[in-house]
Amino acid sequence: MRTRDVTRTSVRLWTVLLLTPVLCLLSPVLGLPSPVALAAALGQRQVLPSGMVLLVSEKRAVPIVTATMLIQAGAILDPPDRAGLANLTAEILTQGTKTRTAIQISEAIEFVGGSLSVEAGQDVTTVTLSVLSRDLDLGLDLLADILLNPTFAPDEIQRKVQEVLAGIKRKQEDPGEVSAEAFAALLFGTHPYGRPVEGIEASVPTITRDDLMRFHEAHFRPNRTILAVVGDVSIPDLTRRLEVRLGGWKPGGPNFTQPPPPAVLARPVVRTIQRDVTQANITLGHLGVTRDNPDYYAIQVMNYILGGGGITSRLTARIREEKGWAYDVGSAFIPDKYAGTFNVSLQTKNEVAQDAIEAVLAEIRRIREQPVGDDELKDAKAYLTGSYPLRLDTSSKIVRLLASIEYFGLGLDYVDRYSGLINTVTAADIQRVAQKYLNPDRYALAVVADLTKAKIKP
Amino acid sequence: MAKRDEIREPRGFLLCAVILVVSLCLGLAAPALAASLAERVFETTLDNGLTVLLVEEPKAPVVTIQVWYKVGSRNEQIGKTGISHMLEHMMFNGTPTIGPKQFSLIVQRNGGQDNAHTTSDYTAYYENFAADRVLFGLELEADRMAHLLLGEKEFQPERQVVIEERRLRIEDQPANVLGEVMRATAFLAHPYRWPVIGWPSDIEGYTRDDLVQHFRTYYAPNNATLIVAGDFTKDDLLPKIQALFGKIPRGPAPLPKVITLEPPQRGERRVYVKKDAELPLLFAVYHVPNLTHPDSFALEVLAYVLGGGQSARLHQQVVYEKRLASYASADYSGVHVDPYLFGVSAGPLPGKTAEEVEQAIFAEIERVQREPVLERELQKAKNQIESEFIFAQDSVHRLASLLGAWESVANWRLLAGYLDGIRKVTAADVQRVATHYLTQDNRTVAILIPTKPAAPAGAGQPGGSKP
Numbered sequence: 071m072r073t074r075d076v077t078r079t080s081v082r083l084w085t086v087l088l089l090t091p092v093l094c095l096l097s098p099v100l101g102l103p104s105p106v107a108l109a110a111a112l113g114q115r116q117v118l119p120s121g122m123v124l125l126v127s128e129k130r131a132v133p134i135v136t137a138t139m140l141i142q143a144g145a146i147l148d149p150p151d152r153a154g155l156a157n158l159t160a161e162i163l164t165q166g167t168k169t170r171t172a173i174q175i176s177e178a179i180e181f182v183g184g185s186l187s188v189e190a191g192q193d194v195t196t197v198t199l200s201v202l203s204r205d206l207d208l209g210l211d212l213l214a215d216i217l218l219n220p221t222f223a224p225d226e227i228q229r230k231v232q233e234v235l236a237g238i239k240r241k242q243e244d245p246g247e248v249s250a251e252a253f254a255a256l257l258f259g260t261h262p263y264g265r266p267v268e269g270i271e272a273s274v275p276t277i278t279r280d281d282l283m284r285f286h287e288a289h290f291r292p293n294r295t296i297l298a299v300v301g302d303v304s305i306p307d308l309t310r311r312l313e314v315r316l317g318g319w320k321p322g323g324p325n326f327t328q329p330p331p332p333a334v335l336a337r338p339v340v341r342t343i344q345r346d347v348t349q350a351n352i353t354l355g356h357l358g359v360t361r362d363n364p365d366y367y368a369i370q371v372m373n374y375i376l377g378g379g380g381i382t383s384r385l386t387a388r389i390r391e392e393k394g395w396a397y398d399v400g401s402a403f404i405p406d407k408y409a410g411t412f413n414v415s416l417q418t419k420n421e422v423a424q425d426a427i428e429a430v431l432a433e434i435r436r437i438r439e440q441p442v443g444d445d446e447l448k449d450a451k452a453y454l455t456g457s458y459p460l461r462l463d464t465s466s467k468i469v470r471l472l473a474s475i476e477y478f479g480l481g482l483d484y485v486d487r488y489s490g491l492i493n494t495v496t497a498a499d500i501q502r503v504a505q506k507y508l509n510p511d512r513y514a515l516a517v518v519a520d521l522t523k524a525k526i527k528p
Numbered sequence: 529m530a531k532r533d534e535i536r537e538p539r540g541f542l543l544c545a546v547i548l549v550v551s552l553c554l555g556l557a558a559p560a561l562a563a564s565l566a567e568r569v570f571e572t573t574l575d576n577g578l579t580v581l582l583v584e585e586p587k588a589p590v591v592t593i594q595v596w597y598k599v600g601s602r603n604e605q606i607g608k609t610g611i612s613h614m615l616e617h618m619m620f621n622g623t624p625t626i627g628p629k630q631f632s633l634i635v636q637r638n639g640g641q642d643n644a645h646t647t648s649d650y651t652a653y654y655e656n657f658a659a660d661r662v663l664f665g666l667e668l669e670a671d672r673m674a675h676l677l678l679g680e681k682e683f684q685p686e687r688q689v690v691i692e693e694r695r696l697r698i699e700d701q702p703a704n705v706l707g708e709v710m711r712a713t714a715f716l717a718h719p720y721r722w723p724v725i726g727w728p729s730d731i732e733g734y735t736r737d738d739l740v741q742h743f744r745t746y747y748a749p750n751n752a753t754l755i756v757a758g759d760f761t762k763d764d765l766l767p768k769i770q771a772l773f774g775k776i777p778r779g780p781a782p783l784p785k786v787i788t789l790e791p792p793q794r795g796e797r798r799v800y801v802k803k804d805a806e807l808p809l810l811f812a813v814y815h816v817p818n819l820t821h822p823d824s825f826a827l828e829v830l831a832y833v834l835g836g837g838q839s840a841r842l843h844q845q846v847v848y849e850k851r852l853a854s855y856a857s858a859d860y861s862g863v864h865v866d867p868y869l870f871g872v873s874a875g876p877l878p879g880k881t882a883e884e885v886e887q888a889i890f891a892e893i894e895r896v897q898r899e900p901v902l903e904r905e906l907q908k909a910k911n912q913i914e915s916e917f918i919f920a921q922d923s924v925h926r927l928a929s930l931l932g933a934w935e936s937v938a939n940w941r942l943l944a945g946y947l948d949g950i951r952k953v954t955a956a957d958v959q960r961v962a963t964h965y966l967t968q969d970n971r972t973v974a975i976l977i978p979t980k981p982a983a984p985a986g987a988g989q990p991g992g993s994k995p
Contacts, residue, residue, distance in 0.1 A: 131587035132922050172848070176838035181908045183915025202915055229851065236854035236877050239806040243702050346804040348695040381620075381632040391629055394688025397696050417696050449637045456639020459658040463588035464923045 112462075112485055113298070113472045114305055118312070121293030121321045125472040126308055127300045129465050135206050135301035137213070138469045139197040140477055143289035145267040146192055146329065146408065150260070151276070154269015158230060158277050159285050160190040165226040167219040170212075172226060179212055186212055190267055193407040194477070200466075203302035207311065214315035217290060222282050234274050238266075245351040245518040246417065252341050252516035253353035253413065261332040263409060293321040298472035300465040332357060332409055335512045342526050343518045350423035350519035350526075351415075354430055356509055358403045358410030361478045367491040368499040369403050369507055374450040375500070376437050376508075377401025377414055382449070384433050389416060395426050403507075412507065420523035427515065427526070434510040441497040455489040565921075566944035569931065570762050576778045577750025580769055581931055581940060583757035585924050591758030592925045593665030594654040595673065596932040598753075599746035601724045602648045602786055602865060610726015611734055611742050613646040614690055618739060619653065620644075621682040623675040628682045631668060638664050648720055649865050650936035656925055659759035663768060666756075670772040673752070676743055680736050687731065694725050702805040702976055710811050710974035713799045714869060718790040748779020753935045757928040790815065790867065797972040805978035808882040812889065812973045813871040816965050819862040820938050825949035826957040827860045827870060827965070832909035833901050833958060834858035834872065834892065839908070841896070842872065846888045852880045856889065865937045870965060882975045897963045900955035913950050 113127035145156040164186065165172040179186045184201035186209065197217070201209035241247045251266055258264030268274070299308055335356055359369060370378070377385035377400045389399045399416035414434075418426045462468055475484050517526050570582040600612050622628035635642040640657040655665035698704045708723050715721035725731070754773065756765060793815055816827055834842050835858025842856035856874035872893075876885045920926045931940045 129587075132918065134919055134922060173839060173844065177908070180837040180839045181904070181911060183911040183913075183918075200919065202918060229848070232851065232877055233847075233854045236807065236875065239878060240854075240875065243805045243807075245700050345700075347700040349692065349700055351700075379636065381629075382636050387629070390689055391685065394685035395692065397689055397693035418692060419695065449633065453636040453639055456658065457636075457641065458639075459588065459590050460639070460641060460656050463590045466922065 112468070112482060113300070115476070115482060116309070118292070118309075118316075120316065120319050121291075122295045122297060122316070122319070123476055124309070124312070125296070125298040125476055126303075126305045127298075127468055127472060128302075128304060129300055129468070130302050132465070133203045133302050134465060135199075135201055135203050135209070135299065135303050136465045136469050137197075137199040137209075137297060137299045138473045139199075139213075139298075140194045140296045140473050141197070141290055142193070142294040142323075142326070143195040143285070144191050144193040145265065146262040147285070147289060147326070148262065148265070148269070151273065152269075152281055153265045153273040154234065154267075155277055155281055155285050156195060156289075157190040157268045158227070158234060158274065159282050160188040160195050161230045161234065162222055162226060162282060163188045163216045163220050163286075165230065166221045166223050167215045168221060169219070170215060175212060175216065178208065182208060184209055186216070188216070192263055192267060206303060210311055210315050218316075218319060220286060222279050222286075224279055227277075227279055227282065231274055231277070234268055235271060238268060238271055238274070241266075241268075245345055245347050245349070246415070248343060248345070249351040249353045249516045249518040250415070252343060252518070253355065253514055254411075256339050256341055256514035256516060257335075257355070257357065257411065258332045258409070261329055261409065263332070263406065263411075288323055291321055291323040292316065292319045294323055296473050296476045298469045298476070300469040300472070328408055335514060338511070338513055338515060340515045340526065340528055341517070342521055342524075343516070344521045345518050347518065347520055348419065349417040350420050350426075350517055350524045351417050352423060352427060352430075352515070352517050353413055353415045354427065354513055354515045355401075355411060355413030356513045358412040359405060359507060360407070360410050361405040363405070363410075365499075365503045365507070366405065368495045368503045371447070371450050371454065371492060371495045372437065372442075372500040372503050373401055373403050373412075374454060375442050375446050376433060376504075378403075379450060379453065384437070385414065385416075385430065388433060389418075389426055389429055393422075393426075393429070395419070395422050395429075399430075420520045423517060423519055423524035424526055427517075431510045434504075434508050438501070438504045438508055438510070441501050444497070447495075447497055447500065451492055451495070454492050458485075458488070565927075566941070569940065571940075572766070574749065574770065574774050576774065576776055577748070578773050578776075579753040579935065580766075580773075581753060581755045581928075581935065582760075582762050582765065583755075583924070583927065583931070584760065584762060585757055585927070586759045588924070589659045589759050590656060590924065591659045591662045591665070591756060591760055592654055592656045592928045593662065593669060594652060594755040594757075594928050594932050595669045596650050596652045596753045596755065596936045597747055598649075598751050598783075598865075598936050599651055599742075600647050600649045601722060601726070602719045603746065603784070604719060604722070604726075606722070607730060608726075608734065608738055608742075609722040609730045610690070610724065611730075611738055612651055612746075613725050614687065614731065614734055615739055615742050615747075616644050616646045616651050616653075617686050617690060618678055618683060619672055619676060621686060622677045622679060623671050624677065625675070626668065626671060628677075628679065631672070634664070634668065640664065646724055648724055649863075650933070652929070652932055652936075654925065654928075662756065662758075662760055662765065666769060666772050669754070670776065673747060673749065673773070674776045676747070678736060678739050678743065683736055683739065687734070690725070690731055691728070694728060694731065698723065698725065702801075702803045702978075703809055705803055706801050706809055706811060706974050706976045709799055709801050710813060710972060711869075713797050713974065714793075714813050714815070714972040715790055717788050718866060719786065719788065720790070720864075720866065720868065745780065745784065748783075749773060749776050750778050750781065751783055753932060755928045755932050755935075757924040757931075786866070793970050793972075796968050799972070799974050800977055801974070802977045802979045804980065805976060807878060808876050808978060809976035810874045810876065810882040810885050810889070810973070811871060811975075812873075812886070812971055813869040814966050814970050814972075815867060816860065816862070816870040817867045818864050818937070819934070819942060819946075821862075821867075822949075823961050823965075824860075824862045825946070826953045826961040827862065828913060829906065829909045829950065829953045830896070830958050830962055831858045831860040831870065832912050833896065833905055836909055836912050841892050841905075842874070842889060845892050846874060846885060850888050851877065852885045852888050853877055856885070863933050863937055882977075886973065886975075893962065893966050897959065897966065900959050903955065906953070906955055906958065910950055910953070914947060917947070 148155045182205040395418045396416045401414040404411040642655045644653040846856040853874040858872045934940045
């Protein structure tokens with residue numbers, strides 16, 4: 071199974087870049103194509119007259135096309151009393167347009183064995199289209215129609231509100247989700263990242279049709295949109311097909327005022343939540359860094375050694391392999407657009423919850439206090455740089471990578487630079503960033519457990 | 529980053545093992561791709577009985593190496609349930625040349641990713657690498673097939689990890705608790721009745737000797753399939769495979785047979801689970817044949833007609849029109865050695881009962897029994913199955929996994945004929961299998977009844993907060 075982390079309920083772009091250390095090109099050992107050749111193959115970028123950025127990569131081996139569209143229309147734009155607005159907007163888009171009913175939309179895309187979905191995240195809303203290449207016209211027709219002509223029928227809104235409320239309830243049944251949500255609330259307070267993307271039971275029913283229409287009108291604009299397309303289509307052909315359908319899409323939208331940064335914790339903040347569960351679900355961490363932090367790469371190598379390297383990490387060695395306390399333990403630095411998060415998450419039997427928390431803190435202290443070993447450093451770099459071919463081996467991986475590179479402004483030469491950025495990191499860098507960006511004394515801790523058995527120190 | 533192992537026991541849902549595999553694979557696709565698949569797979573059997581499947585696919589500079597053993601919880605005995613999965617964990621715990629916990633370290637040091645999963649019918653291991661590292665994966669797999677140590681010192685903490693895994697996956701997940709009870713009710717006799725991860729008491733009780741015996745019995749080359757897919761050439765790789773795996777001796781033939789057959793069900797079974805949860809859940813499952821049966825094609829089409837997306841009947845009627853549930857789906861799970869289940873599941877909306885949802889679902893099943901499906905619905909289901917298969921070919925890992933699953937339960941060559949079978953399905957076939965299999969007497973209904981424990985003082989809604 072995948073590592074459970076605090077962001078698994080929302081679409082966050084870091085997953086593509088962070089856990090996808092994609093891009094080593096300067097790897098003579100691997101005998102891969104030259105950097106230039108690979109970068110060229112990764113995709114071509116153009117800015118359309120409407121302001122939309124289009125990235126295209128031709129892949130002809132399989133007759134499919136996948137497209138990912140990132141629109142700056144995430145939950146961060148929700149008014150505080152309308153938490154869940156971006157999410158509800160995303161849910162409604164596929165539920166009816168001026169010329170198609172909800173059933174006509176789903177039937178049309180499913181008839182050709184394709185898929186079209188819209189999902190809101192904290193920073194962006196993501197539209198994903200997958201079709202056989204012979205059905206590309208139909209797919210693009212539907213994509214354009216749901217973006218440009220949604221009707222927001224009251225009946226459909228009512229349906230989706232009910233479904234979202236059911237989803238909020240069901241989320242409460244998963245102790246890992248509850249822990250992650252409580253952690254975000256502790257860490258971010260009133261900052262939008264402290265709220266769940268889907269909103270809360272009190273806010274969702276208050277969202278009106280006008281709210282949805284205004285949100286759509288304001289934020290679903292081509293100049294706020296990145297479209298990445300990978301597959302069995304040529305660039306001129308695709309550009310032409312898009313022009314026909316999206317040529318009339320008008321730029322616009324408000325200027326975005328960045329929310330004030332979340333407050334830094336002055337001391338440990340602990341939240342415990344009682345549930346009738348067999349395991350304590352623990353999330354511990356603090357603020358991290360954004361994607362443009364110059365220490366980003368050193369932090370990634372450091373975190374790989376600490377808890378990001380899966381089964382080979384220090385946290386896994388200590389808590390899983392040595393103690394047998396947990397099946398899954400890991401750490402992550404998550405660079406969202408306007409604030410970053412560092413978190414450790416694990417699940418362990420209630421009785422040893424406090425011991426496990428102390429073991430996590432001990433590992434955080436150790437990586438701050440002692441330089442990492444040469445072998446550890448070498449292994450981390452070898453994985454981060456050597457695994458990149460696996461991160462580019464399918465159309466769906468490439469399309470997400472292209473979109474993320476554009477979103478974070480990394481440039482298409484990012485793939486050329488990546489292994490250099492990783493390989494220059496030294497043990498001293500790692501200790502320095504560990505001291506600067508890890509703090510075992512000021513953290514947020516959320517524990518969902520049977521508190522009669524799990525004795526959590528305040 | 530992938531974590532060690534997966535148990536493919538449906539998240540909440542019924543169909544033990546392999547929702548993933550089923551949905552990817554029951555389809556076979558566009559004629560060209562399907563045909564070319566059959567032609568692209570090179571099959572050979574080594575003298576020791578190891579089946580080798582090689583697929584040259586140079587579209588990306590990567591390779592997947594997979595070893596599939598034909599053993600899962602189906603091959604276990606009561607008292608030792610879950611031992612196949614325990615052994616899967618131990619496969620990462622050392623040989624004379626690769627120390628405990630070193631396996632994944634070596635893989636990752638070479639830029640690779642590895643993992644494994646256990647189902648009721650097979651246990652599968654993989655390494656994905658940049659293409660030039662293919663030998664690392666082969667060497668590692670051959671080494672542990674031949675020389676696994678199963679050290680007592682490694683076993684004890686690993687058992688604790690599995691106990692935590694069971695808590696994580698099952699005990700604290702209402703849907704998965706319901707699924708476990710549902711399977712134990714649907715199967716009276718066949719080993720499919722117990723969970724892949726095993727009952728807690730059994731996990732506590734295994735000894736090292738149990739593991740050694742399970743390994744010696746089932747982890748033999750003549751009970752395994754090696755699959756390599758990706759950017760390599762067969763002529764280069766085959767001699768290396770021969771050199772690495774050819775020397776591993778055959779296992780003690782013959783392999784133990786699973787004797788128990790599930791007797792026919794004679795009357796509906798109903799079961800309830802009460803658990804701390806917010807909303808009820810509903811599962812209904814029917815005994816059906818596996819992928820070797822001619823009806824498997826029509827059953828797969830039926831699953832898509834009922835549950836293949838938002839335009840499918842269950843979603844349209846139960847979620848959209850009647851507004852009873854937030855989701856409703858259907859699955860046919862045919863990738864099993866023995867006959868398994870066709871299932872439907874639904875999550876009632878707040879304020880709606882499982883019984884209301886159940887009635888609406890059964891009304892849809894009765895409709896599909898009463899009237900032939902529309903031609904366009906039939907075609908839609910077939911198109912969805914075909915395109916699933918085409919999309920699967922985007923990834924050599926997924927393609928190899930398809931081959932591995934089919935070969936492990938039957939024969940990968942059935943895959944090549946599968947799309948033809950799907951194409952021939954008629955509306956009358958769908959109606960016939962719905963009528964024949966989706967009967968009340970052949971049905972097990974499982975319902976989750978949410979309970980709310982009294983909140984301890986200071987830890988109520990949703991919890992006590994400390995500064």
